[in-house]
Amino acid sequence: MDKLLISGGNPIDGTIRISGAKNAALPILAATLLTDEPVTLRNLPHLNDITTMIELLVCMGVEVLINEDMSVQINAGTLKDCTAPYSLVKTMRASILVLGPLLAHFGEANVSLPGGCAIGSRPVDLHIRGMEALGGQITMEDGYIKARSNGRLKAADYFFDMVSVTGTENVLMAAVLADGVSVIENSAREPEVVDLAHCLVAMGAQIEGIGTDTMRVTGVEKLHGCDHKVLPDRIEAGTYLVAGAISGGRVHLKDVDPKTMDSVLVKLRECGAEIITTDNSIVLDMHGKRPKAVNITTAPYPAFPTDMQAQFTVLNAVAEGTGTVEETIFENRFMHIQELHRMGADCTIKGNTVVIKGVPKLHAAPVMATDLRASASLVLAALVAEGDTLVDRIYHIDRGYECIEEKLQLLGATIKRVAGKG
Numbered sequence: 001m002d003k004l005l006i007s008g009g010n011p012i013d014g015t016i017r018i019s020g021a022k023n024a025a026l027p028i029l030a031a032t033l034l035t036d037e038p039v040t041l042r043n044l045p046h047l048n049d050i051t052t053m054i055e056l057l058v059c060m061g062v063e064v065l066i067n068e069d070m071s072v073q074i075n076a077g078t079l080k081d082c083t084a085p086y087s088l089v090k091t092m093r094a095s096i097l098v099l100g101p102l103l104a105h106f107g108e109a110n111v112s113l114p115g116g117c118a119i120g121s122r123p124v125d126l127h128i129r130g131m132e133a134l135g136g137q138i139t140m141e142d143g144y145i146k147a148r149s150n151g152r153l154k155a156a157d158y159f160f161d162m163v164s165v166t167g168t169e170n171v172l173m174a175a176v177l178a179d180g181v182s183v184i185e186n187s188a189r190e191p192e193v194v195d196l197a198h199c200l201v202a203m204g205a206q207i208e209g210i211g212t213d214t215m216r217v218t219g220v221e222k223l224h225g226c227d228h229k230v231l232p233d234r235i236e237a238g239t240y241l242v243a244g245a246i247s248g249g250r251v252h253l254k255d256v257d258p259k260t261m262d263s264v265l266v267k268l269r270e271c272g273a274e275i276i277t278t279d280n281s282i283v284l285d286m287h288g289k290r291p292k293a294v295n296i297t298t299a300p301y302p303a304f305p306t307d308m309q310a311q312f313t314v315l316n317a318v319a320e321g322t323g324t325v326e327e328t329i330f331e332n333r334f335m336h337i338q339e340l341h342r343m344g345a346d347c348t349i350k351g352n353t354v355v356i357k358g359v360p361k362l363h364a365a366p367v368m369a370t371d372l373r374a375s376a377s378l379v380l381a382a383l384v385a386e387g388d389t390l391v392d393r394i395y396h397i398d399r400g401y402e403c404i405e406e407k408l409q410l411l412g413a414t415i416k417r418v419a420g421k422g
């Protein structure tokens, strides 16, 4: 198993390009199942999760071509089998995103139930109830969700009793081909949901209220192919900005969308960063200062993202003063805290809140990644720790950060990938 070896303490200063958003690319790849025509996707990040989703499409019989310009052309017209097998779903929960498109387009879906997950129980009940509301018949057999529809799905009003990102995406993808007008209430407003909706509209879907908590979808009989460029990854961008903030450094991000990052940029300014944005770039400059501690509470968009929580815990760990991080979306998302303790951080967990007293310096220690964003936080901590930190189980990082060591090297870090023995 590969590990990352990081020598802390280098000044962070440089320019990097932000990749396409994983969490937009995944539902958009699933959306290609809604048409028999080829869909061309651009700016897909090179990540293990994307490869897994493509593998899932291929194992159903979908044709995937990589063009010379690195865009990917996907043709679901060749689909042979509506099954998402356990072997792939267990490696990536987001495989559940094929449920809505398969059911809506082919009247059939067999999707393995995702197994346990490091960051809480993460059920899929809202997805299933959404399919039922649209007229799908759902049974559970041998660990699989079996969904069937007699003819077209029927439009419905569906209220999410909890905001769910992939739940909204699944119901939206099913509703675009349903017969009649569906209203999706308390829907997620994340930029990735918006990007999916824009792709669906480019495929011929009729959706009003994109970016709001109520989407009105007029079902159409057929969708067609399109050409779509995936939006930039706001979580990747935020992670590199925190690298600048904790090191007193300067980070220039290109190909980024600052409009999707307000809640994170507000907190970075509050911690003392100077931030200058254009339509597609961000420059963060700490002018050599140590950050000041900030309090954050995670909540659905446009509030502070849970996927940036662990990174801000590290920011508070080296900041001046005491900050709190309250997690309201997931249970059990503080797995990184134990590892940060080993690097000298002063954190106390109280229920769903961590109280972090900033220390002047962290020190290197061997640490282990537990989930995607927790792993990123350990890499950040290692960048400013005294000594050489070895981060184990980095396959989590590879699920969500394209070329992390190359990008951090461009920012001035000393980081290398070492092959582990297991």
Ligand code: UD1
Pocket (backbone or CB within 6 Å): 023, 026, 094, 120, 121, 122, 123, 124, 125, 126, 127, 128, 162, 163, 164, 165, 166, 167, 192, 306, 307, 329, 330, 331
């Ligand atoms: C997505 C993101 C993930 C992010 C999360 C919250 C993708 C691929 N992943 O995950 O990176 O951290 O949004 O912004 O886009 N819930 C239920 N029943 C359901 C579905 C969800 O109770 O059927 C609960 C979850 O356990 C959680 C909350 O709803 O407590 C929100 O989860 P949700 O928005 O669905 O997260 P994901 O879509 O899985």
